[in-house]
Amino acid sequence: MTAFDEELVFNALYETFPDPVIILDAERIIRSANPAALTQFGYAADAFIGQPARLIYADDDEYLRRLRNRAARVDETIARTSTYSYIRRDGSTFSGHLRTTPLIDAAGRELALIGIIRDVSDLATAVLERQRASDMLDAAFDVMPEGFAIFDAEERLLVYNRAYVTICGPAGPLLHPGMTAEEILLLAQKEGHYPEALPGNPDWPAWVAHRLQDFRQPDNRAKIYRYAGDRWLRVENIKTKDGNTVVLRVDVTELKRAELTLERQRQELEHKNEALDQFTATVSHDLKAPLRHISMFSEMIEDELAAGNQDEVSASARHLRDSARRMNRVIDSLLDYSQIAYQISTWSDVDLGDIVADTLGVLGGHAREANVAFEIGPLPKVQGDPELLRRLVQNLVGNAIKYRHPDRGPIVRVNGRAVGQQVELAVEDNGIGIDPRFATRIFEVFQRLHHDESTYGGTGIGLALAKRIAESHNGSIHLDTSFTEGARFVVTLPKRMRKTK
């Protein structure tokens, strides 16, 4: 067995080692370099050995960085923390991953430093490109208006963007990778971020369970929830092939509001259509009845003339005339009613006090005849159409006089007050009153409660007209059913005009 010459073996290894190996002394002077090092840096041995280490670094900054890293004992096993820019003799540069081994004597002093420099130019370029691509994605990711996050199979947060932080509301500032989806959801829920699951709502655990269920077993359908007060959130959870869950959170408030507005308009239209149908049915009934009567009384006159009943003829003729008059009144009322627009177009300042004073002037003769006592309180100013408001007040005061009680001295009270941004006008009387059952029907066209037209005449348009006038001012009218002395109508009008689309 031949002796194993260790020195020969290590020398061979040094001479043939594929990566450049350079040995520095304690003064950082190059003391030795293997052939790979000489080839890599392009120097002859005598031009290289004896030079300071600074020679192989691309510039002073790079060399300083190396010295600082050495002082800080950075991890040299990975390329990312220990790669420097080196320079060859011909001035060209390359990236090298430096790994060093110090030689220490028994007293702990450093005698020499063995450095191995692997050319990682290709790798460095690839890493740089990957870093650029990743930075680009991160930047795009962060400015996306959609909240985006990825959770791992254990439901722990991996990455998330800025919009996701915003959408998480009170949980947003506390987000950090490693948090679970449940923790995030509960954090926001506890702070009242979800109006459907406020902490005081006994149903909140069920709501949270439902949300978590959708996170754990998504059915691939987006859900829409309320969040952050009156906003709306579209939530989509997607399981990826590698077991992660991608979550998308989009604020759809504008869309949802538009949808709600559309739905409200649809219902309004439906309601208006029903009202129109009802209106048409009522109107045709009220127009047809006197027409039918006219035709029949004329037939009756013919019959009676043929039979020679002279006295019956004049009674039938009177009924015929009454029917024609009635029809005329119905048509006039309809014209009145149809002339009021759904929305008045010119608004001016109106003093309700003046309007009531005018009305009393107009109805004065009638009121004196009935011996009506008026009690008029202070009345506010509003904005509206003075002519229409005058008709509204006239109708209400006129009704109050008309439906007086036969056994009581009639009293009519008109009062007004401001309630927030609205003005209330109340007209009450001590008359025969109105059964609360009819509180809404009385405002429909041609709805009369009294059969006896000779005592309480009229076509039944007055209150329908009053309602339409109030509504054309963005206001409303109702019968105060808690008032039992007589009838009490309350008109609510906005103090100032409201802009409507």
Add this chain to the structure above:
Amino acid sequence: MHDARFVTRALSQTDDTLDIVHVTHADEAVARLGHEHFDYVLLDIKMPGVDGMELLERIRSNEGTSVVPVIVLTSSTNPSDVFRSYKAGANAYAAKPSSLSGYRQFAEAFVRFWIENTLPPRGVVLDQ
């Protein structure tokens, strides 16, 4: 008002003699039906105040009048009114005629169908 006059007149021109009571208020109708005996009720469902349909329901829910025949005579030919009337317990539904002869035909049909055909002679027990 006028219609009641036409019906009364047409019925008085038939061969049968009928006692006719005309009331204009639902409450009055209920009160009188509670105290007096009537064989038939002719009812207009379009009335001021209480809806005729509501009166019909009140007639049906009252034990004393639950089976009295009610004939609805009204100006509406609206199918929903016809349906609602039958649902509320009407026995017949007729649209108001628009001529005297139409009223006469109605009166004639009313008498023939409701009075001469339907009322079993007293003392006769019908077999099941």
